[in-house]
Amino acid sequence: MxxxxxxxxxxxxxxxxxxxxxxxxxSCHQTEIAYKPSYRVTA
Ligand SMILES: [Zn+2]
Structure with a gap:
């Protein structure tokens, strides 16, 4: 985490x-986005 x-x-x-x-x-409701390293964009 x-x-x-x-x-x-x-x-x-x-x-x-x-x-x-x-x-x-x-506490402050800030959000954080963690992109998964296994995710790959297929062009
Ligand atoms: Zn916080």
């Missing part, structure tokens, strides 16, 4: 798709 860049609180898992994971801070 990443930590909030604003307040340092450990972020909680908010949503997940096949290509990204979304985290939300329980």
């Amino acid at each position: 990443p930590e909030c860049t604003t307040c340092g609180t450990r972020m909680s898992h908010n949503d997940e798709t096949t290509k990204l994971t979304e985290y939300v801070c329980p």
